[in-house]
Amino acid sequence: MKKKLMLTGIMGLLVGAIVLVDASCTTQAEKKADVLPQSKELTHGELVTRGKYLVTVGLCNDCHSPKKFGPHGMSLDEERLLSGHPEGSTIPTVDSKSLKPGGWVLFSGDLTAAVGPWGVTYSANLTPDSTTGIGAWSEETFVKTIRTGKHLGQEGGRPILPPMPWEFVGKMTDEDLKAVYTYLQSLPPVKNRVPAPVPPAEAAKLAKL
Numbered sequence: 001m002k003k004k005l006m007l008t009g010i011m012g013l014l015v016g017a018i019v020l021v022d023a024s025c026t027t028q029a030e031k032k033a034d035v036l037p038q039s040k041e042l043t044h045g046e047l048v049t050r051g052k053y054l055v056t057v058g059l060c061n062d063c064h065s066p067k068k069f070g071p072h073g074m075s076l077d078e079e080r081l082l083s084g085h086p087e088g089s090t091i092p093t094v095d096s097k098s099l100k101p102g103g104w105v106l107f108s109g110d111l112t113a114a115v116g117p118w119g120v121t122y123s124a125n126l127t128p129d130s131t132t133g134i135g136a137w138s139e140e141t142f143v144k145t146i147r148t149g150k151h152l153g154q155e156g157g158r159p160i161l162p163p164m165p166w167e168f169v170g171k172m173t174d175e176d177l178k179a180v181y182t183y184l185q186s187l188p189p190v191k192n193r194v195p196a197p198v199p200p201a202e203a204a205k206l207a208k209l
Helices: 002-035 044-057 060-064 139-148 174-186 200-206
Strands: 067-070 073-076 113-116 119-122
Touching: 044 060, 044 174, 119 200, 139 174
Parallel strands: none
Antiparallel strands: 067 073, 113 119
């Protein structure tokens, strides 16, 4: 009888200890939750600011913005930021031998066009112009394009060609891509129709080689 009472007492102590430990862990978890910063929905203005920061440090202007040339060298054309390769401009003559796989990758003087083994590519107009830019793109279309490396994010769409590093840009979080899209949509629309990519077989003709 005494043994039974002792066992019952020990069991009761164990159960009580477990309850106390569980309660202590719960309290500590609640305290941690109070200390950790809570993520919040960014306002439109905050998204624009975040997107501008990402576009700037991501060097998007290097290829997507036309340039001006002055006594101090090359600078961004502030009136045509991120409007892509200027419509109607030509690329200089290049040596066809350098375009073979393993050869050189060449850029136009303002870095908005590139020539390589894949042919010729022109930087896209990223301003919200509805006919020549991305003004008609939804946020979903923009994100899908960056994630898949396909134009308009379509499975059968043409691939986004070099030098656009979509494989790395596509690693951004959904929140960051949303911020980039919001910033681009906040820019003044620039009407500038960028030429379509040129395949290797036609690149030589276009470059007048």
